[in-house]
Amino acid sequence: MITIENLSKTYIQDNKKIIALKNINLNIEKGEIFGIIGLSGAGKSTLIRCINRLEEPDSGKIIIDNVNITNLNKNELREERKGIGMIFQSFNLLSSKNVYDNIAFPLRLEKMDKKDIDKRTKELVKYVELEDKINSYPAQLSGGQKQRVAVGRALANNPKVLLSDEGTSALDPITTKSILALLKKIRDEFNVTIIMITHQMEVVKDICDRVAIIENGKIIESNTVEELFRHPKTKISRSFINSLNINTDEFVPLPKIDHGKLIRLSFSKENARKPVVSDMIKKFNISVNILSGNIYDLNKTSVGYLIVQVDGENEEIEKSLSWLNNQGINFEVI
Numbered sequence: 012m013i014t015i016e017n018l019s020k021t022y023i024q025d026n027k028k029i030i031a032l033k034n035i036n037l038n039i040e041k042g043e044i045f046g047i048i049g050l051s052g053a054g055k056s057t058l059i060r061c062i063n064r065l066e067e068p069d070s071g072k073i074i075i076d077n078v079n080i081t082n083l084n085k086n087e088l089r090e091e092r093k094g095i096g097m098i099f100q101s102f103n104l105l106s107s108k109n110v111y112d113n114i115a116f117p118l119r120l121e122k123m124d125k126k127d128i129d130k131r132t133k134e135l136v137k138y139v140e141l142e143d144k145i146n147s148y149p150a151q152l153s154g155g156q157k158q159r160v161a162v163g164r165a166l167a168n169n170p171k172v173l174l175s176d177e178g179t180s181a182l183d184p185i186t187t188k189s190i191l192a193l194l195k196k197i198r199d200e201f202n203v204t205i206i207m208i209t210h211q212m213e214v215v216k217d218i219c220d221r222v223a224i225i226e227n228g229k230i231i232e233s234n235t236v237e238e239l240f241r242h243p244k245t246k247i248s249r250s251f252i253n254s255l256n257i258n259t260d261e262f263v264p265l266p267k268i269d270h271g272k273l274i275r276l277s278f279s280k281e282n283a284r285k286p287v288v289s290d291m292i293k294k295f296n297i298s299v300n301i302l303s304g305n306i307y308d309l310n311k312t313s314v315g316y317l318i319v320q321v322d323g324e325n326e327e328i329e330k331s332l333s334w335l336n337n338q339g340i341n342f343e344v345i
């Protein structure tokens with residue numbers, strides 16, 4: 012649905028080149044909630060702003076539903092942008108307009124019939140659950156309510172794509188969950204494709220189907236969220252997972268072991284019920300010492316880790332590892 016090909020963007024500041032994006036390639040499916048996570052300065056905002064050309068890329072293509080956005084002239088771009096809603100960390104509401112008028116704003120720009128504007132606006136106010144605040148001004152709303160207004164406004168023209176640039180970063184954890192639930196409901200009911208730019212792993216964990224990790228303007232890892240949790244490939248993806256504040260191998264300092272091997276077993280919902288550790292001990296002449304473990308509840312499934320020390324004769328350890336392999340259990344010697 013959205014294809015990004017060899018996208019690059021450089022800024023010039025004080026005669027210095029800042030490479031914000033370097034050869035970004037991504038494919039995002041229709042109806043998918045796709046996360047792009049990275050640290051500050053990684054290039055996230057530049058990337059999402061290039062998608063609707065709020066920022067002009069230097070080179071590369073952005074294709075949405077077979078339309079090459081990068082080739083459009085101003086008028087064509089204006090038309091195409093109606094199908095791309097966007098929400099921001101700072102909400103970007105019109106402070107002099109109330110909830111109703113903020114949400115009606117894009118419809119008025121379309122010069123829709125007054126009655127239709129009224130009907131659609133009230134429908135949207137109801138959808139984002141702000142009927143009791145319809146006459147309130149942004150200054151009279153909480154952060155979560157402001158973001159609901161922004162979501163209502165972004166939905167006004169029935170977009171096929173919704174871009175969220177740190178849409179939940181300014182919100183407390185409970186309000187974040189309620190905005191994420193609203194975005195998920197929008198995807199489920201309208202099959203809207205959602206791209207979530209974030210630095211919060213919580214967002215990726217809770218609603219994303221797939222995720223790309225961006226560092227220094229490059230995508231360094233891209234996978235389903237489940238696979239990312241099961242096999243984080245890069246240091247940064249591991250640290251994002253650790254940032255969820257749950258004990259993992261890097262949170263709990265692992266003891267230095269003189270013998271045996273340290274292994275991280277990872278389980279998905281399907282194999283979480285297998286008595287892997289006790290079977291290993293029964294089948295092989297080894298001891299297994301459990302050091303730490305946890306379970307992450309993801310959008311559609313859950314993934315668990317267990318860090319264990321496997322000890323015994325080398326040959327027995329190797330046999331037990333190949334048995335694990337044959338059982339289809341994911342593990343990594345760490």
Ligand SMILES: Nc1ncnc2c1ncn2[C@@H]1O[C@H](COP(=O)(O)OP(=O)(O)OP(=O)(O)O)[C@@H](O)[C@H]1O
Pocket residue numbers: 022023024029030031049050051052053054055056057058210
């Ligand atoms: N208008 C600009 N002029 C010059 N440099 C810029 C401009 N916008 C962004 N940059 C630089 O490009 C790089 C990527 O910035 P970007 O805002 O895309 O990162 P980010 O991942 O969104 O960071 P944050 O999470 O802090 O917003 C940074 O080095 C930043 O300083």
